[in-house]
Amino acid sequence: MTPRLSVVVPFYNVGEYIGDCLESIARQTFADFEAILVDDGSPDDSAAIAKDFCGRDSRFRIVEQHNQGLGPARNTGVREAQGDYLTFVDSDDLVSRHGFEWLIRTLDETGSCLAGGNARRFNNSAGVRPSWIHRLPFAKDRIATHVVETPDLILDRMIWNKVYRRSFWDEHGYEFPAIRYEDYPVTLQAHLDAVTVDAIAAPVYYWRERESGESITQQKFQFGNLADRVTSAGLVLDLIDNGGPGLGEIRRRVHSHFTQIDMLTLMMAFGAVPESEEQELVLLASGFLERLDRSVLVRAHGYDRLQHAALRAGDVDLLRRLAHFRNEGGLRGGARALSKPGRRRQFEHNYPGVHEANTAIPRSLYQLPTRELTLATTVQDVAWRDGGLAIKGTAEIRHLATDAASSALRIALVVDGAETQLAVRRYEATDSHGDMAMVGFEVHLDKPLLARLSATGAPGHFAVRMRAGKARREGKLRGQKAGSPGWPPGSWICANSWVQPGPGADGAFVLRRMVDPCRLTSVEQFEDALVLRGRVPAALDNPQLQLTRPLSGQDQVLSVELSSDRRFSVRIPYAPIIAETNPDDPFTQRTTWAFRMVGSDGTEKLLLWTAEDQAVNHLEQGRLVSLTRSTGGYVNLHEGPARLVAERALLVAESNELRISGPLTDVTHSFSWRRYIDDSDDHLDVACRSALSDGHWMASVKLPALVPENPVAHAVDPLASLADWVLFAVAADGSAQAVQCEPFLASRLPLVVEQNGHLLGVRPHAGTLHVEVR
Numbered sequence: 001m002t003p004r005l006s007v008v009v010p011f012y013n014v015g016e017y018i019g020d021c022l023e024s025i026a027r028q029t030f031a032d033f034e035a036i037l038v039d040d041g042s043p044d045d046s047a048a049i050a051k052d053f054c055g056r057d058s059r060f061r062i063v064e065q066h067n068q069g070l071g072p073a074r075n076t077g078v079r080e081a082q083g084d085y086l087t088f089v090d091s092d093d094l095v096s097r098h099g100f101e102w103l104i105r106t107l108d109e110t111g112s113c114l115a116g117g118n119a120r121r122f123n124n125s126a127g128v129r130p131s132w133i134h135r136l137p138f139a140k141d142r143i144a145t146h147v148v149e150t151p152d153l154i155l156d157r158m159i160w161n162k163v164y165r166r167s168f169w170d171e172h173g174y175e176f177p178a179i180r181y182e183d184y185p186v187t188l189q190a191h192l193d194a195v196t197v198d199a200i201a202a203p204v205y206y207w208r209e210r211e212s213g214e215s216i217t218q219q220k221f222q223f224g225n226l227a228d229r230v231t232s233a234g235l236v237l238d239l240i241d242n243g244g245p246g247l248g249e250i251r252r253r254v255h256s257h258f259t260q261i262d263m264l265t266l267m268m269a270f271g272a273v274p275e276s277e278e279q280e281l282v283l284l285a286s287g288f289l290e291r292l293d294r295s296v297l298v299r300a301h302g303y304d305r306l307q308h309a310a311l312r313a314g315d316v317d318l319l320r321r322l323a324h325f326r327n328e329g330g331l332r333g334g335a336r337a338l339s340k341p342g343r344r345r346q347f348e349h350n351y352p353g354v355h356e357a358n359t360a361i362p363r364s365l366y367q368l369p370t371r372e373l374t375l376a377t378t379v380q381d382v383a384w385r386d387g388g389l390a391i392k393g394t395a396e397i398r399h400l401a402t403d404a405a406s407s408a409l410r411i412a413l414v415v416d417g418a419e420t421q422l423a424v425r426r427y428e429a430t431d432s433h434g435d436m437a438m439v440g441f442e443v444h445l446d447k448p449l450l451a452r453l454s455a456t457g458a459p460g461h462f463a464v465r466m467r468a469g470k471a472r473r474e475g476k477l478r479g480q481k482a483g484s485p486g487w488p489p490g491s492w493i494c495a496n497s498w499v500q501p502g503p504g505a506d507g508a509f510v511l512r513r514m515v516d517p518c519r520l521t522s523v524e525q526f527e528d529a530l531v532l533r534g535r536v537p538a539a540l541d542n543p544q545l546q547l548t549r550p551l552s553g554q555d556q557v558l559s560v561e562l563s564s565d566r567r568f569s570v571r572i573p574y575a576p577i578i579a580e581t582n583p584d585d586p587f588t589q590r591t592t593w594a595f596r597m598v599g600s601d602g603t604e605k606l607l608l609w610t611a612e613d614q615a616v617n618h619l620e621q622g623r624l625v626s627l628t629r630s631t632g633g634y635v636n637l638h639e640g641p642a643r644l645v646a647e648r649a650l651l652v653a654e655s656n657e658l659r660i661s662g663p664l665t666d667v668t669h670s671f672s673w674r675r676y677i678d679d680s681d682d683h684l685d686v687a688c689r690s691a692l693s694d695g696h697w698m699a700s701v702k703l704p705a706l707v708p709e710n711p712v713a714h715a716v717d718p719l720a721s722l723a724d725w726v727l728f729a730v731a732a733d734g735s736a737q738a739v740q741c742e743p744f745l746a747s748r749l750p751l752v753v754e755q756n757g758h759l760l761g762v763r764p765h766a767g768t769l770h771v772e773v774r
Contacts, residue, residue: 040070074176075176094208096205211676221272303331305365333434420452425441453513459510485509532545540597622642645662647661689701707760
């Protein structure tokens with residue numbers, strides 16, 4: 001019987017990853033598929049792993065060919081495919097369990113030509129996080145749309161997060177060119193040819209990132225790779241430049257995208273290619289620059305325009321210096337402003353070449369427009385202490401120096417348009433240029449002041465007004481950093497009012513007051529179940545507890561015992577949760593459940609965590625059930641493998657140690673702090689002293705061991721870490737997993753300590769625990 005969906009999976013030299021990839025496909029909730037595995041002449045054991053998988057699952061079959069590259073391998077898979085629908089998966093990536101089901105369901109309902117979904121990036125050391133390039137095209141569901149109607153879809157340049165109707169694919173005869181970056185010419189052509197397209201916000205695809213991150217000296221800066229990038233971009237420009245007047249906005253967006261991404265890559269490459277290839281790169285980049293619309297180029301970032309001018313002038317030395325400055329983080333925070341000679345209150349960017357007499361480079365390109373002197377704020381730490389809420393952060397005007405004598409800072413709490421000025425303690429902290437300056441601040445809000453917050457839950461925000469010299473700027477407090485700003489703790493300010501800090505709808509840092517919220521007050525563990533107790537407001541009549549899986553939309557409804565004083569108890573058995581063997585997240589193998597109380601009239605209230613500040617964990621059948629809080633302070637339940645979770649972090653002054661601890665699993669581990677070598681997946685480890693006691697593990701490390709020998713501060717980017725360590729747990733079989741950072745621990749971080757003239761900061765990042773050395 002012909003399958004409804006054909007999944008094409010080309011592979012080459014991916015023995016470490018292909019097994020996980022194929023498992024994620026096999027676990028799909030949509031089961032009516034065939035998977036064509038195209039062995040593109042792989043020299044490692046990838047083919048053996050693929051053949052073994054085919055022997056275990058008849059839906060998978062393998063096709064072999066001599067190495068021709070990813071595009072031709074995909075074309076081979078398409079020729080072999082028999083399904084009514086067609087999709088592609090890269091062999092080191094993963095597919096979310098509902099991905100195929102969601103995409104095919106919407107195509108069945110709408111009759112659209114193709115459907116695409118959101119994507120996430122992942123690796124072991126940094127966890128799972130949103131894909132930056134997919135955030136706009138898939139910000140919300142857009143059903144039966146088109147790229148002309150939704151221009152953000154021009155950013156949707158990858159082939160793999162989509163399902164195509166096979167009749168549509170064959171009608172237009174799509175084929176991948178035999179180059180790298182082969183996706184975009186096909187995907188954009190498909191968007192243009194489609195009658196309608198469906199875009200869904202849910203993540204359908206997990207895109208692997210190398211452990212060392214997106215380094216500037218990766219393969220993408222090899223000249224052959226750059227040439228293929230330009231060839232691919234040229235094919236796309238041919239599509240839209242010859243597409244007629246109806247594509248005006250599409251054309252502008254594509255040219256803008258290539259300016260921001262592909263042209264930028266070529267400019268950065270001057271800091272990486274060998275000298276022997278520099279002239280070839282000048283010719284390649286110049287030809288591409290000439291194809292880009294001048295009206296788009298003049299609106300590019302000022303540093304981009306400076307690099308473009310150096311390219312047009314053929315000044316390879318300046319191109320190289322500009323690339324190094326950018327690649328090494330010189331633009332981080334914005335280069336410090338220079339006073340313009342002979343001009344009061346006018347500034348120039350301190351960029352390479354600013355003081356050189358180069359008539360081919362317009363001096364105006366170094367000018368710093370007044371509009372770029374903007375307010376920059378961060379939230380560094382959020383804590384309840386001394387009977388109120390303490391907030392630490394930084395405030396400065398970008399590009400300008402900040403000192404006590406010539407600067408001033410005012411911060412006000414704004415509630416329903418009314419401002420209350422706060423006492424501000426200022427102190428020296430690291431500014432956006434890596435210098436110690438008078439940018440740090442702390443404000444303290446006592447409970448009577450917090451009681452002025454709106455009882456309706458409307459957020460209050462912070463107005464920040466900054467003066468540096470003659471420049472004055474104002475705006476909202478924003479820029480939450482990792483740790484307590486991202487997982488801010490809430491607290492009772494009186495018997496029935498809870499205040500929860502966190503991000504507002506516009507990303508600013510806000511405070512919300514909740515009066516008599518629906519809340520969890522305690523949790524009791526039994527052998528077969530958790531019993532939750534709390535209180536529901538009078539507005540909820542005959543409530544039931546609804547457990548929802550946000551990524552799958554599946555709900556469970558549990559009965560609630562309710563007393564006359566509105567106190568509730570509800571029993572949550574472990575068995576039905578653990579029985580679910582197909583997790584929503586294909587990388588962490590974890591499923592998340594959100595909690596809400598639902599009244600008989602349909603009124604819904606999220607369940608706020610006001611119980612003890614510690615997660616509740618239960619281990620059964622090798623699976624870990626954890627009841628904990630979300631970033632907004634609400635109750636979440638996670639079910640997944642028995643991975644180790646850090647619940648406590650302690651700096652011990654007497655022994656000069658960092659101690660991390662958490663609950664035991666049924667697997668014995670050793671621990672080490674690991675950092676990856678730049679431009680490599682190789683790593684260095686610092687072993688920890690391990691201990692087991694009272695049902696907990698502990699990993700201790702001497703702090704000096706985390707400071708690299710002979711560390712050299714980055715010459716351009718002083719904010720760059722000298723080392724970024726991740727805590728790993730290593731099992732007896734040698735497999736290693738990054739230790740997870742429990743949300744309640746994240747709410748108590750960062751911890752910062754000075755060590756041998758360096759600052760060590762313990763922070764969470766995408767669910768894992770890091771020590772950054774500066």
